[in-house]
Amino acid sequence: MTSTLWVLAVCFPLLAGVSAGFAPYADRTQTFSRTLVTREINPRFRRDAGVRSSSFTPSEVTLSAEELPKLEDNTHEITFLDDDGSSFILTWVGDGTGVILVLSTYNLPEGWYLGVSSSRLYRSEDSGKNFHDISHVINNTYIRKEFGIIVGPGNSGRVILTADGEGVKSGVIFTSRDSGKTFTRIDLPFYPFKPITYHLSNPDYLLVSSIDKCLWLSKDFGNTWIKVHDNIQTYTWGQGDTLFFSTSLKLTVDADRRGELLLMRTEDLGNTFTTVASKIFSFGYLGGFLFTSVVKNAGDPRVIYISTDQGDSFNQAQLPSATMEQFYSVLEADNEMIFMHVDEPGDTNFGTVYTSDAQGILFSKSLEHHLFTMLGKSDFTNITSLRGVYLTNVITEDGYIQSVISYDSGGEWISLNKPENEECDTSAQNCNLHIHGEYSVFNNKAPMTPLSDPSAVGIIIAHGSVGDSLTRPDVFVSDDGGYSWNKTLKGPHHYALLDSGGIIVAVEYYPEKPIKTMKFSTDEGQSWKSYNFTDLPIIFVGLASEPGTKTMNISIWGYRPEDEYKATWVSVTIDFEALLNRDCEEKDYVEWVAHSTTEQNKGNEGCVLGYKEKFRRLRKLSVCRNGRDYIIIREQSPCLCTKEDYMCDYGYYRHENSSECVKQADFKDQDLELCLNGEEEVLQTTGYRKVPGDKCEGGFTPKRTEKDIHKLCGQQSQSQERTAVTAVSICVLVLALSVGVFLIVRKYVCGGRMIAYRFSALQLQDDDLCIAGESEQSAVINEGGFHDDSDEDLIA
Known part of the structure; x- marks a missing residue:
C-alpha cells in the first residue's frame, strides 16, 4: 500500500561507560524499523541443502558516453560536516512536494555524569538535493528522538515535533502547517506518553495519551486540548468522528485489570459516551472491522467478537477453539474479508490461516502450517501490484521454511514456480522459489521484505532462493504478479521502485563495508547499469524516496567514519529525469x-x-x-x-485436489446453528459460499439461506442514547435472562455441545500484537527504523 509518510531513522551508540568498552559504529545499519539479530530459532533456514548450481550472470549494461554526464550533472551530495548527531530521522512531508525534514539528535548514554542532549533540524524543498539547517525555527530545542517527526495525512503540510516541558506533568510540541517552513511552540497541560495521532480526513483533529493514562483531544491542531477520559488503556480512531478507547472503573488499568476493561465509544469527539462492550482484554480496528477479545468469566480464556457497525452489535467469530497457550492474529483485513491466523498448540511457531465471509463471522480454513513465530514475526504479505495475490511462508515437518502464493485471496495456495534462469542442486528434493519475508529481516538473513505497489502493475521485487527451502538470498523479480520469476541480482540488496515501476534502483547490502556504486534498471530487472554515485565511499544506511513510486529521485543515505567516536552523515540524491528525457507515448x-x-x-x-x-x-x-x-x-x-469462485461454507471442507465441498464429520446429521446479530439462525447450505469480493455472474449458483429461529444469543452492545434509568432496567433484564441465554449458548452451532472460540495469547504483550489499540491511520515512528504505514503496529 502506498502512504504519504516515509521515515528513515538510524541510530548508533555512543560510549556506554569507560569500563564497558566500545564497538565503533555498531548497529548503524539497522534500518527499516527492524532490530536485526543473529539468534536463530526453529523454524530454520537451510544452509547447505538445496544450494543451486547455476551459471546465471546478471545482465550488466555499461553506461553510454551520453548517459554518464547526465547522471553526474544530476547527482547531488550533501555532507553534514558540523553535525555530530548519534541518530538521524528522515521524513518526507507529503507526496510530490519535494519536502524532506531531517531530525538529528545527540545523546550521551546513561552512566555519564553530564546529561548532554541536543537536536538539529534540516529541511529540503528539492527532494534532498539541498538541505538547510532550520534549527532556529524551534529555538534549538531538544526534540524527543523516540517520537521523531510526526507528519499529517496526505498533503496537509502538517508536522509535529515533541519536546520535554518543565517536569513530568507538562510537555511541549512544535506545530507547522506549511511543511516545516515555520513552527509554533505550544505548551501542553500534560506529558505525552505516545506519539500524537492524526485523524485521517481532518488533520486538525489530534489524539494522544498522557503519562498519567488520560486521553487528550485537540480540535485545532494542538492549540488547545480537552481531556476526553481518565484511566484509559488503548485507543483508536474509527470511521468519521468516532473514537474508541478501553478504560477501567478501577483506579488502575494495568495487566491485572485487563479482562475487566470497558470498551467505550464517542461519536461526537468526547461530548457523549457509549459503552459498547465489557470485560474486554484488548481491541483493535482495521478495515471497517472492530475486534474485541472478551473474558466472559474470571479465569476463562478470551473470546473474540467482531463488529461491522462501529460497535452497535457484535458477533462471535466462528473459529476453532484455542487453549490459553495459543493466540489469534489478524494478518490482513479490508472492507471485504479478514485473514486470521490461529496458533497451533505448543511452541510450534506455526498455525492455520482462515479467511472470513464479508461479515467477518464465518471463517474457512485457508492454509495450514503457516509460519508465525512466538516473537510475533510472520511473512504474510499482500502483493499490492495485482489484486487477490498474497505471499507467505509455511514450515515443513523438519522445521524448514518454504514459500506459497495465492492468486485468489486465499482460496488456494501453491508453491512458487522455479525461475527459468535458475537450476537446483541435485540434492534438493523439490525445486521451487522461496521468498524471504519479515522473519528473515528480523534474523538478519535479508535486508528487505518483498516490494510491490499498485502503480507498478504486476511487479514484485523480493529476496529469495531456489531449492527445497530458504537459503542464502538473491534478488528476484516477477512482472506478472508472482506467476513467473527471474533471478536478477546476486546477493542481498536494498531496492526501490521509481516512476511507477519504470525504474528499479538497487544498492548491494554490506553491513559494514563502504560502498560507492548503485545499480538501476529500466526494463523491470532484465538488465542493470552500474553508477558510481560518490568518489568517497560511505557505509550504506538506506534508500530514501517519496511515498509511492511516482518520483524520479532517489536518495542514498549513509555515513563516513572519521574516528572511533565520530562519523559524518552523507546524503546523495540522484535525479533520473534527465536520463529518461522522453515522455512515454x-x-x-x-x-x-x-x-x-x-x-x-x-x-x-x-x-x-x-x-x-x-x-x-x-x-x-x-x-x-x-x-x-x-x-x-x-x-x-x-x-x-464456477466452483472456483466459492469457498466451502461453515461446516464443510474440500478434499485435496478437489473442488467439491463436503460436510465435516462433526457436523453430519446436525443443524448448523449460527449466532448472527444477536439472534440464532440455522444455516441452510449446500456447502458453498462466494469468496468475498468475487464478482462473477450466472453460472454455478448454489443455494444458501439463513433462517431465523427467534432465539437470542451472543453479545449485544448498549444503546447509544441510553439513560441511567434505562441502563439499570436493562441490566436487571439481562440478569433475569442470563440462565436462559446460557442454555441457548450451550447448544451454539453443534446442538448440546459448547463450542468455545477462545482468544488468548502466549503472553500479555503477544495479545497486544494480535489486537492492539493503535489507529491504522496514525504514523508511528520508532527509534532505529521507518514505517510507511501503521498497520504493522495495529495488527501483527
Missing part, C-alpha cells in the same frame, strides 16, 4: 490481461475472483518516463461463476 504501452500470461493459467482467460482485468502497461524496452501524472488504465469484465 501510446506506442510505449502494451495491453496485458492479468492472471492469464502463464501456462499455469492457460484457458481461464484471466478470470480470478469472478472477473478479469486488462491493463495498459509499459513495454519493457521502452526507455521513457511515465511521469507524475501517470494513471493506471484498466478494463474489467465479469466471468461466469
